[in-house]
Amino acid sequence: MTQLASYRLTTRTRTGTAAGLAALVLIAVGIVLPAFVSRSVIQDLFYILTMLTLAQLWNLLAGYGGLVSVGQQAFVGIGAYAMFAGVILAGWNPVFAILLGGVAALILAIPTAFFVFRLQGAYFAIGTWVIAEVTRLLVAQWKTLGGGTGTSLPREATGSILGVDAIRALFSVREAAARDILAYWLALVLVVAVTGGIYWLLRNRLGLALAAVRDNTEAAKSVGVDAGRLKWAVFLLASVATGLTGALIFLQTARISPDAAFALTDWTAYVVFIVVIGGIGTIEGPILGVIVFFILRSALADYGSWYLLSLGIIAIVVMLFAPRGLWGLISSRSGLHLFPVRRRLAGPKIEGGH
Structure with a gap:
């Protein structure tokens, strides 16, 4: 019973801890x-x-x-x-x-x-x-x-x-x-x-x-x-x-x-685009998506209607070849999760094996 009690469900990972510390540093930098x-x-x-x-x-x-x-x-x-x-x-x-x-x-x-x-x-x-x-x-x-x-x-x-x-x-x-x-x-x-x-x-x-x-x-x-x-x-x-x-x-x-x-375009369409290309159902997805969106906005905003057309084409391509978004593609290939939310069994033997 004592051995079984030592096992627990957790969402904590080393990558997640490192990401949390990095986030605190970024927040401090953002303040100054x-x-x-x-x-x-x-x-x-x-x-x-x-x-x-x-x-x-x-x-x-x-x-x-x-x-x-x-x-x-x-x-x-x-x-x-x-x-x-x-x-x-x-x-x-x-x-x-x-x-x-x-x-x-x-x-x-x-x-x-x-x-x-x-x-x-x-x-x-x-x-x-x-x-x-x-x-x-x-x-x-x-x-x-x-x-x-x-x-x-x-x-x-x-x-x-x-x-x-x-x-x-x-x-x-x-x-x-x-x-x-x-x-x-x-x-x-x-x-x-x-x-x-x-x-x-x-x-x-x-x-x-x-x-x-x-x-x-x-x-x-x-x-x-x-x-x-x-x-x-x-x-x-x-x-x-x-x-x-x-x-x-x-x-x-x-x-x-x-x-x-x-404005539907500014406050919903762009937001949906950010989430879809970044990766819906992940915290990391919108973060990556907003960076990509801002880069595209800065590069294409002077092209008028071509800007919106380009965003639409990019969204379609991402949905076809990376249905889980760019972050989903990255995490599936690398196993990287900066904000882990999945539960896993942790214990002496399991933790010692990593």
Whole structure:
């Protein structure tokens, strides 16, 4: 009995431990990076971090929960507009108003879930898109916030953003550059919290239950998994975090309109592309995917419609020759897992053999 008790299930690996330490180093470097790079680099990193956050959240829904949504722009947009409403109508500091984005996304997600969870497969995806379009049309009637043409944050609001003065003094930069640094730091906190939270979720029992629901809902129910409650929880959590991300994105731009805030291409199509080419159902996939996407965006963005066509062709090629994405191809050939979530039996003999 003592010998049997010494064996246990674990997800920890040496590679995973090394990757965790490397991630801590990268986070530390990311915090001090504004002292050494230009404003344009900070803006690029902000874009990468926010897109990575959206990609990890969509991957949680589709890759781990089996909830293929094409309406995530609804939560980006409503989160952004809630932040603007808090600043313009209630006089909140923009940093605190970001929290309203999460609250508004939660309020929208509850009736959305009631509707779309009654649909299956492609109908679920179409249902999320319909909700997003209805939300966009309703917000476009909000005349106080510019209606269909949108509005900008007031100058007095952008000039009094919490922390900007301290950043100006610390780095000796102008106000606009200080706002970019603040937004970048907030994006870094958000992506670390989202990625770390998803990794924690997948390593515990809820992660196993979520994978079971994704693979076979009825089988998961037969072993006691409350599939409905789990899907609700994942959908609501992803929606809140998406709303916070949307609020942060439009805090950085300081300008909003319904077409920009609820853009299907920007906040869902690009996100799906990132996850698909990187590797759906893995934490590493969106990280690799967002790097590839940013490189392609930088190289092809000046070619207009050819840019979107190129992205489509690349996505098709990857799906044909690497159905599990680029990271899936790499991990299958090398056995490399930077964020291991699979359980394995560990014990004296097993560990001693490695």
